[in-house]
Amino acid sequence: MDNLQDPLSFLNDRQKSAVLHTEGPVLIFAGAGSGKTRVITSRVAYLIREKGVKPWNIMAITFTNKAAKEMRERVDRMVGMGSDAVWVATFHSSCVRFLRRNPEAVGYERNFTIYDADDSRRLMKQVIDGMSRLPNNFKPRSVSGAVSRAKNDFMSPDDLEAEKGYDLYWRSVAEAYREYQKRLRANNAMDFDDLLLNSVKLLSENPEILENWQERFRYIMVDEYQDVNAVQFELVKLLASKYRNLCVVGDDDQSIYRFRGADIKNILGFEKSFPDAYVVKLEQNYRSTQTILDAANAVIKNNDSRRDKKLWTDKGEGEKIRYREFYSGYEEAGYVVDDIDSKYRKGRSLNDFAILYRINAQSRYFEDRLVEEGIPYSLVGGVSFYARREVKDILAYLRLVESPQDDISVSRILNVPKRGIGKTTENRVTAYALQHEISLYEALLRIDEVPDVSAAAAKKIRAFTDMTEKWRACLPEKGLADITRMILEDTDYENQIEAQSNEEEEERLENLAELMSKIESFQMNGEEADLSAFLEEVSLMTDLDQVEEGTPRVLLMTVHSAKGLEFPGVYLTGLEDGVFPGQQNINSFDPSDMEEERRLMYVGITRAMDDLTLTHAKTKLLHGEYQSFPVSRFVKEIPKELLDIDEPGGSSGGYLSGRNSIPERSARTYRGAVSGRTVSGDIGDGFHGSDMAEITSAKAATGKPKKSPGKPYSSLIERPPAAGAVRYTVGDRVKHLLFGEGTVKEMNPGPRDTVVTVDFDTAGTKVMYAGFAKLEKL
DNA sequence: AGTCAGCGAGTTTTT
DNA sequence: CTCGCTGACT
Numbered sequence: 001m002d003n004l005q006d007p008l009s010f011l012n013d014r015q016k017s018a019v020l021h022t023e024g025p026v027l028i029f030a031g032a033g034s035g036k037t038r039v040i041t042s043r044v045a046y047l048i049r050e051k052g053v054k055p056w057n058i059m060a061i062t063f064t065n066k067a068a069k070e071m072r073e074r075v076d077r078m079v080g081m082g083s084d085a086v087w088v089a090t091f092h093s094s095c096v097r098f099l100r101r102n103p104e105a106v107g108y109e110r111n112f113t114i115y116d117a118d119d120s121r122r123l124m125k126q127v128i129d130g131m132s133r134l135p136n137n138f139k140p141r142s143v144s145g146a147v148s149r150a151k152n153d154f155m156s157p158d159d160l161e162a163e164k165g166y167d168l169y170w171r172s173v174a175e176a177y178r179e180y181q182k183r184l185r186a187n188n189a190m191d192f193d194d195l196l197l198n199s200v201k202l203l204s205e206n207p208e209i210l211e212n213w214q215e216r217f218r219y220i221m222v223d224e225y226q227d228v229n230a231v232q233f234e235l236v237k238l239l240a241s242k243y244r245n246l247c248v249v250g251d252d253d254q255s256i257y258r259f260r261g262a263d264i265k266n267i268l269g270f271e272k273s274f275p276d277a278y279v280v281k282l283e284q285n286y287r288s289t290q291t292i293l294d295a296a297n298a299v300i301k302n303n304d305s306r307r308d309k310k311l312w313t314d315k316g317e318g319e320k321i322r323y324r325e326f327y328s329g330y331e332e333a334g335y336v337v338d339d340i341d342s343k344y345r346k347g348r349s350l351n352d353f354a355i356l357y358r359i360n361a362q363s364r365y366f367e368d369r370l371v372e373e374g375i376p377y378s379l380v381g382g383v384s385f386y387a388r389r390e391v392k393d394i395l396a397y398l399r400l401v402e403s404p405q406d407d408i409s410v411s412r413i414l415n416v417p418k419r420g421i422g423k424t425t426e427n428r429v430t431a432y433a434l435q436h437e438i439s440l441y442e443a444l445l446r447i448d449e450v451p452d453v454s455a456a457a458a459k460k461i462r463a464f465t466d467m468t469e470k471w472r473a474c475l476p477e478k479g480l481a482d483i484t485r486m487i488l489e490d491t492d493y494e495n496q497i498e499a500q501s502n503e504e505e506e507e508r509l510e511n512l513a514e515l516m517s518k519i520e521s522f523q524m525n526g527e528e529a530d531l532s533a534f535l536e537e538v539s540l541m542t543d544l545d546q547v548e549e550g551t552p553r554v555l556l557m558t559v560h561s562a563k564g565l566e567f568p569g570v571y572l573t574g575l576e577d578g579v580f581p582g583q584q585n586i587n588s589f590d591p592s593d594m595e596e597e598r599r600l601m602y603v604g605i606t607r608a609m610d611d612l613t614l615t616h617a618k619t620k621l622l623h624g625e626y627q628s629f630p631v632s633r634f635v636k637e638i639p640k641e642l643l644d645i646d647e648p649g650g651s652s653g654g655y656l657s658g659r660n661s662i663p664e665r666s667a668r669t670y671r672g673a674v675s676g677r678t679v680s681g682d683i684g685d686g687f688h689g690s691d692m693a694e695i696t697s698a699k700a701a702t703g704k705p706k707k708s709p710g711k712p713y714s715s716l717i718e719r720p721p722a723a724g725a726v727r728y729t730v731g732d733r734v735k736h737l738l739f740g741e742g743t744v745k746e747m748n749p750g751p752r753d754t755v756v757t758v759d760f761d762t763a764g765t766k767v768m769y770a771g772f773a774k775l776e777k778l
Numbered sequence: 779a780g781t782c783a784g785c786g787a788g789t790t791t792t793t
Numbered sequence: 794c795t796c797g798c799t800g801a802c803t
Contacts, residue, residue: 063793117792257791258791259792260793358791359789360790361790381792420780560792585790600791624794624795
């Protein structure tokens with residue numbers, strides 16, 4: 001006990017009061033970096049050590065596995081013995097545990113499958129394919145989104161139809177929704193929304209089960225409360241309604257998940273649901289310099305719907321925030337990477353830096369540059385490891401072994417790798433299954449009864465089901481890892497990949513090896529490391545959860561992913577009006593859309609501890625076309641005196657020429673890359689300090705201009721245009737493929753190519769590279 | 779049954 | 794630009 005920290009040490013007065021107020025509802029407004037995790041963990045420790053509360057009567061809910069993991073570690077450290085009985089989990093994994101205990105109460109079997117967004121979209125596509133008379137623009141993606149939003153609002157298909165059924169589109173959404181739910185049920189599967197929804201159903205319809213959990217969780221704490229949606233709020237209310245010891249911690253200014261149903265009203269209106277709530281505001285920030293906080297405050301104060309609060313720190317003023325403007329995204333990335341590089345040379349760890357952007361598509365520029373410079377990086381987000389095709393294929397096999405009712409998995413792998421079971425056969429089996437209301441797999445087992453299937457096809461199908469049955473039979477004695485190996489072997493999966501001999505082949509095999517080793521270490525670590533536990537863990541895992549500490553590397557991620565993290569040096573990039581904030585939010589009629597973007601900016605700024613750099617590229621490749629963007633309105637909301645502004649004169653930044661002074665570094669081998677973007681091999685030798693021509697020729701020399709993040713030179717590097725392409729001059733009328741006709745206003749020699757400004761008759765003024773614009777003189 | 783070219787469309791953020 | 798789908802061809 002003695003080596004454990006006193007729960008109240010290192011807390012300021014406000015934090016202390018939040019910890020000491022253990023009974024009844026508590027609402028903590030915790031500004032960015034105000035030590036909220038410390039408050040929650042201290043509270044847990046205080047409850048156990050000073051109030052004699054049993055560890056198993058305490059629940060702490062978070063949104064991400066990462067947050068849960070961090071909280072778990074800190075609780076362990078502070079509480080010591082018995083801390084493992086404290087329930088620390090995410091909303092989703094908590095729900096899975098509720099549902100696994102009483103699946104029958106919501107009409108499911110214990111081994112139900114969890115569908116991720118991709119599975120769910122596939123199912124929706126099947127549903128839509130089976131519908132007649134579709135409205136225009138009826139795409140799985142948008143329908144899935146609409147259904148998800150309905151679910152997050154507790155709306156059933158009937159509700160949806162009742163509310164919006166006058167409209168053909170929404171009537172069809174309701175119809176698809178109904179069928180989608182039916183099929184989920186038939187597949188013994190739940191999507192992410194169902195995990196929450198069915199948990200609420202379970203608890204609200206079964207008083208004895210609810211009572212059981214209420215008795216268990218006498219003290220409940222919810223982190224990132226601003227992100228809860230209606231269903232999550234209901235769940236929390238149900239669990240807390242008996243003892244009412246509910247402590248929620250959040251920051252309305254950091255609510256950035258509205259698009260997936262999070263409702264800021266839940267935190268702003270908490271006192272309406274719990275009028276006796278004790279409210280604490282934590283405004284002292286322990287993370288950032290005053291300058292950074294001033295900037296954050298200046299931006300966020302432009303939002304109307306928020307609790308007024310103001311972050312402060314005693315950390316001192318610190319450096320000014322650097323604002324840099326560039327002509328292109330390429331230059332922007334060059335600046336950021338070079339800056340990191342020079343700090344790295346001065347002894348800073350690469351772990352000190354994060355490059356943040358609004359949209360994942362922007363990562364390319366930075367990846368390319370980091371690869372050129374030979375700087376290790378990890379990319380969070382994008383296509384996550386478990387969403388990669390080959391990984392999902394193998395997981396689908398495993399799911400099939402676990403739950404034969406899972407039609408989505410069956411149809412995914414029925415002919416993967418190719419085994420001669422074509423679409424025609426699949427359609428026949430599917431029709432038969434639908435008709436007889438059996439699962440696809442069941443129909444495959446009864447292939448002899450399915451009409452019109454050739455003997456040859458039936459034989460192949462029997463080979464497939466025999467294999468599956470064998471795996472299922474072997475599972476109990478062989479275990480997860482061996483079964484996976486058997487699957488790989490029996491399906492000849494790896495050889496099939498090799499046979500394809502395209503350039504992703506190597507990467508795919510690496511991913512499979514990675515999956516295999518993940519499975520092995522999973523099996524080694526847990527006591528109940530069986531197939532279903534693995535599938536469950538994997539289905540709730542995200543990229544961010546896999547970021548490994550240790551290896552020094554720069555992190556690249558979206559601002560969304562960065563929430564909850566902090567870095568000494570942050571590069572907040574792509575600050576263009578139209579990108580951040582995004583065009584659709586600029587166009588939106590709903591002012592709260594812009595407020596959400598502004599909160600995102602606020603989150604981005606407040607990630608920085610000491611150094612913050614804001615960058616803006618005037619021209620960017622978006623939707624396959626160069627477009628010019630003005631600086632983000634959010635940058636303009638920051639008082640000038642907080643900024644160190646250095647706008648390079650003219651269109652070419654001075655830093656590019658300065659690059660030549662960067663000495664060569666020996667080639668470095670690095671690996672890592674979350675999300676399977678493993679970067680390895682000798683990279684960057686000989687090309688440092690190169691100019692564009694060298695890079696381009698080096699590219700040509702490799703003979704592989706194909707873009708692949710794992711390989712040195714991406715096709716996204718802007719190349720010089722074909723020579724002699726420019727046949728017009730200022731004042732000429734020209735025609736553009738997309739923008740139509742216009743007049744050339746300006747032509748400036750850029751660093752690599754002539755920059756043309758054209759005033760289009762209908763599309764407005766565009767700035768573009770002559771080599772790319774392919775303008776035709778009229 | 780499988781392959782491949784050509785076309786069109788879509789692009790935010792994620793548990 | 795890049796993905797995914799369709800449809801024609803082998």
